[in-house]
Every structure is written in C-alpha cells, then in structure tokens.
C-alpha cells in the first residue's frame with residue numbers, strides 16, 4: 001500500500017462517471033496518485049449507483065469485496081447515488097465503510113479524506129461522514145474542475161444535474177434533487193479545453209437536457225447553448241444530444257439541429273410508452289399527437305436523422321391492449337434504436353401505490369416480443385446503409401478489425417461499425433458500409449477502395 005494513493009471504482013451511468021472523474025481531478029490536484037490496484041492505494045472510493053435494485057446489489061457487492069480485502073490504514077469511502085438514498089443500508093451491509101459522501105457532494109472528497117484521517121488519528125474509525133445533498137460546498141472551488149469524462153476522442157460533458165420532472169417510476173429526483181444547470185460560460189470554456197486537447201465528439205448529458213437553463217431563467221436554454229457552442233467551439237466536429245424529454249423539443253432546437261452541421265442528426269428521446277393511459281399512470285407527457293407531429297417534423301427538417309428511444313414494459317396496470325398500442329407505435333414509427341426495460345418497482349417513488357402487479361413472466365414475454373419487432377426494424381434500417389459511406393470515429397483495434405461509431409451510435413448503448421483494416425484510434429475515417437446486422441454495421445475504409 002502506498003500513501004496518498006487512491007483507487008476509484010465508478011459504477012452506473014455516464015453522469016456518475018463524470019462525477020467520478022471530477023473527484024479524481026480534485027485528488028490528483030491535492031497531490032494524490034491514482035492506482036488501478038486497490039492493494040496499492042490507501043484511499044478506496046466507490047462511486048455507487050442506486051437507480052434500481054440490480055445496480056444497488058452491484059454497488060453493495062463491490063463495496064463488500066473491497067471491505068473484505070481492506071488492510072489497516074486503508075480508508076473505504078462510499079460516494080454517489082446509493083449512499084445518498086440508502087446510507088443506512090450501506091452502513092448495515094458493509095461495516096468496513098469508513099465514510100460516505102452523498103450525490104452532488106463529490107467536490108468535498110478531499111475534505112472527507114482529511115476528516116476521516118483525523119478521526120482515525122483520534123481513534124474514532126467507525127464514524128460515518130455523510131453530507132446532505134443541499135449542504136453548502138466546503139471550501140472547494142469547483143469552477144476549475146472539468147465536469148467531463150474523456151474516453152478516446154469523445155467526452156461526456158455534464159450540462160446540468162438533477163431533475164424536476166414528475167415521472168412516477170423514477171427515483172432520480174429522490175437521489176439527485178431538482179435540476180440545477182451549470183453556467184453557460186463554464187460549459188463553453190470546458191468544451192474549448194476539451195477541443196484543444198483533441199476531443200472530437202462532445203456528448204451533452206444531464207438527466208433531461210431539454211430542461212437546460214430553466215432554473216437560470218432561460219427560455220429555450222438547450223437551443224441557446226447549442227448555438228453558442230457551435231459558434232464558439234467551431235472546431236468541435238461532433239456534438240451529440242442525449243436524454244431529451246418529450247414535449248420540450250422546440251422549433252428553435254430543431255432549427256439549430258437542422259442548420260448546424262456540427263450537431264449530429266441524432267436524438268435520444270426516451271418516450272417510455274405509447275398508450276396515453278399508461279403514460280398518464282407514469283406521470284409522463286401523454287400527448288401522442290405531439291409525439292407523432294414532432295417526430296415527423298424533425299425527420300422532415302433534419303436530414304438523415306437517427307432517433308433513439310427507450311420504453312418500459314410491464315408498468316403497473318399495463319393491459320395487453322396498451323402493450324399492443326406500444327408495439328403498433330414502434331412498427332409505425334420505425335426508430336433507429338430502441339432500448340427496452342422491464343419495469344422494476346422502486347420504493348419511495350410516486351408509483352408505489354400501484355405496486356408491481358404485472359407478473360414477471362408477462363413482462364419477460366412482452367419484452368421479448370418488443371425486442372423481436374425492433375430487431376427486424378433495426379436490421380432493415382441498417383441494411384439501407386449498405387453501399388453508403390459514413391464517417392466513423394475509431395475507438396479500438398482488435399485482430400485486424402478497427403472498431404468505431406458513426407453519427408448513429410452513441411457510446412455504450414448503440415451499435416458499432418466494424419471495419420476491415422487498420423485505423424488509428426481517435427481518427428475520423430470515411431467507411432463504405434458492406435454489411436448490416438441488427439445492431440452493428442461492417443465496412444471497409446473508403447479511401448482504400
């Protein structure tokens with residue numbers, strides 16, 4: 001074990017990864033070194049996920065593993081969503097945890113480590129340190145910390161945190177609190193730094209990107225942000241928008257997407273269901289007329305638009321008719337990408353009184369039907385790209401095959417383009433598509449043919 005060395009495990013979504021990277025930046029700035037090996041670190045940190053049951057189990061499992069191997073003098077800190085919402089559970093399930101840090105308190109990591117060390121020197125090792133979500137930042141200026149996670153030539157950039165929507169199934173507002181947008185200037189400055197350091201794809205994330213700026217008094221905040229970004233960081237090649245909320249995709253936003261080539265013709269708009277009654281029970285926008293019209297308008301205005309969405313299957317009270325309406329909608333709309341999740345009950349959410357009445361086998365059967373339909377659609381859409389040339393951002397190289405993503409593929413959740421031949425990681429190369437599968441495409445470098 002080395003002194004002043006940390007080992008950090010980041011679990012959950014890209015938004016959590018950004019917080020983990022911000023904690024790492026603060027520790028490095030304070031003179032710590034990072035280690036991939038927990039045995040070599042004197043500070044062990046797990047940035048947990050507590051979104052749904054399986055992610056909670058995974059977080060507890062990782063903490064337990066580290067706690068079991070922990071040596072004298074090592075500190076184990078649990079940070080993030082699980083500790084924010086279920087600190088007692090963490091304390092009970094993982095007795096080896098020395099300290100806890102809630103969400104939005106990542107900027108206090110250095111103080112927490114110091115405080116826990118002092119407690120240890122005072123022979124009080126069992127005290128837990130849990131900062132409430134709304135506590136004021138303790139002496140750390142976050143303004144010079146990049147709120148981004150860089151991987152290869154891409155970076156997730158967080159533009160806001162928290163959510164003010166009322167979705168009945170979702171625990172995010174309970175974990176993160178209401179939406180708080182980051183100042184526009186800070187985002188522009190960070191985008192410039194990322195660009196200067198070789199980032200070519202900027203992926204804007206928040207729980208709901210279309211709500212950007214509302215708390216700052218902005219109207220059409222996301223469109224304004226996109227305008228400013230494309231003007232001031234003109235050399236950023238790809239800007240990708242994730243997590244748009246239905247009902248808040250405005251004409252100005254569509255205009256910006258249609259007129260600025262840096263903004264990828266890709267939109268992730270989680271719709272969750274298509275039957276108005278199911279959407280009402282979810283406390284989600286239920287105006288399917290708006291959905292139909294807006295998707296049609298976007299497709300008409302934004303050339304080659306790829307649309308990704310997600311649906312929940314087996315929400316409490318979902319009838320066979322409602323589920324059929326969802327399948328019909330999917331067949332009719334023909335999304336490029338669909339993610340589907342079986343409903344999992346979250347205590348404390350406003351759907352709690354509804355319970356979890358759809359039997360597990362019905363959820364499974366519906367999920368399979370939905371995926372089967374979507375896989376056919378995805379394959380057909382993918383096949384329509386055979387013979388075309390797409391720009392691909394290279395992310396890896398394995399066994400004579402270069403692996404990358406086109407504008408149609410967000411990292412981790414969408415497909416890949418598998419290319420015969422060599423290409424440098426981080427390069428943007430034109431690829432002629434030669435084959436299609438349900439999720440991925442295959443191709444060859446366009447210059448060599």
Ligand code: SF4
Nearest residue numbers: 163165167170172207
């Ligand atoms: S918009 Fe997304 S994060 Fe916000 S409450 Fe709804 S599902 Fe949760």
